[in-house]
Amino acid sequence: MAGVLFEKLIRPVLYRLSADDPEVVHERTVRALSLLRGTPEVLRRRYAADDPETVFGVRFPNRVGLAAGMDKDGRALRAWPALGFGFVEVGTVTRLAQPGNPRPRLFALTDSDAVINRMGFNNAGAEALAAKLAERGKPPVPLGVSIGKSKVVPLEEAVEDYRSSLRTLYPYADYFAVNVSSPNTPNLRALQDKSALAELLSELRATSASLAQGTPTPLLVKVAPDLTDSALAELLEVCGEHGVAGLIATNTTLSREGLTGRDALVGKETGGLSGRPLTARAREVVRFVHKHTEGRLPVIGVGGILGGTDAREMIDAGASLVQLYTGFALKGPGLVREVNRSLAGWR
Template sequence: MYRIVFTQVLSRIDPEDIHHLTVGALRLLSATPVVRRLVHRRLAPRDPALRVRAFGVHFPSPFGLAAGFDKDARCVEAMSALGFGHVEVGTITAHAQPGNARPRLFRLVRERAVINRMGFNNAGAAAAAKALGRTRGVPVVVGVNIGKTKVVPESQAADDYVTSAKELAPLADYLVVNVSSPNTPGLRDLQAVELLRPLLRAVKEVADGTPRRTPLLVKIAPDLADEDVDAVADLALELDLDGVIATNTTISRKDVSSTETGGLSGRPLKARSLEVLRRLRARVGDRLVLVSVGGVEGVDDVWERLLAGATLVQGYTGMIYEGPLWAWRINRDLSRRLRRHGVADVRQIIGRTAG
């Protein structure tokens, strides 16, 4: 049914308008306690075999929502109720900013992909902190993804990230430093180890100082050269980070029909995202939590990423093409596959095919 609605109606409407309508509806769901609890009871993951523990946090399922959908932490409860094992909000910057000019979001239906050049549009760290500080009516694991304010020069980037971290780290189950979006000028330059080291060290000091010590991860781009992937992995170990999220969107346009600028997500990213995951696993083993994102469309992709060494898997673009029951179906199918393989705990398959 959803695919018919998407093809006949949704695909004909501006994608950013659809996004705002969707977030509005989900905010209404989050604010309606009875409906929210009913949906959560029906769709949230409950199979004990799906539970994982990463960096001291318990997740009801390894499959979660990637950053980019809920930029201002407005509908975390609704997304948890729809079946996501965790919800990563953001990217959030220290100061509110409007992002880039519209149009800035483009569907590539034939390729089951999306190009965005949103530019970290968000209401700022203080507004997100206010939203995250509200009492939650259903359980939800929330990651907070932070980035650089566009007008802040590279020389002041660490201070900018620290400002966000001070606001948000105490409210997050884990914190992510995003230095890999292609839509903020100069941001990806911060992935260079000599620039990334002091930035991560400064944010980690804040995260370590929260009452529960907030786990810290770094999110990298798929467009890094292999030796740079290795360098970031080594730096994460050196600084005792908790994990790496791989990967963000790509600037590559291989095998796609559009030349729009921005970050490409969805099916075309699948192969490189998996390649980076395997390289990271070979480099760090199980010493870091690896979160795989990019081109995840269904249970086959989630299964493959877990076998390759990911403890957690994230998706977003797939939901645009599969609809609101997407996470629920992945959890259902993952539970069935575990039983079919005689596996009582999803943790038993993590890294099974890693070299």
């Protein structure tokens, strides 16, 4: 019932009331979903699918996850499984609380099924998220935590900034996503360079090992779609040397290919582009990673998944799991149901 209300009533009303500010729609949606304190079985059956998969040592009830960015501060953790998600990634969270970039910073390009954002890691900080998880508990599905660099922290101090967030949130995460690829924090993508990434991953892996009670929590790296093949191959070499458990491909793109008409004008806004224009490139990156590593490095495929066919093609390209963000924002829980049903049994 809650899902039907979202699709047929709540979401259209939110957009009518907030046509000029998609961020208001986002905020109101997460706030409404945060009121759902349980995971009603009837709702879960409507949207979810039992399609278990074990990837990097974690068992997922299905292969459809919520990407980072939708619920940065973990406010609606009980709602997402009820809407069919088999795992949830919160964040990107930073050590220091920060407001993000000035508004407006989120732009809907409805003709292109796309979104531009320059949010800038707006979040309440790692300690606030840890306190919320300690108080309310984890969701009944695997929880990923995306960690990034605080904006005010100099690049040369980034390693300790990431390590602090890792330590603070270590008791709660089933995996960590190391976000070095957002285009909205100045110089962040420099951390994808070979030497910088090697130092960061070496320290994070050592920290993880020191905190683990048993097997260390998997570390994944989230990559940009704008890397050249040679740069991506170099990044994969570093990931292999430092025991990275998997890759998330991809983050948003700086490219504006695929935008036409009115959307081309909005496309002049700075920020990362997601949605349909990213579909083909994200799949290409997944395919490159799968081929280059001979399938040894699991990949979570994200970017431009707006239907069941997109999800299947992402799996065929080599992804083990998929994540939704822009598609979910534009289409609602019906997309989760469609993708779950499309992937059920698809190997």
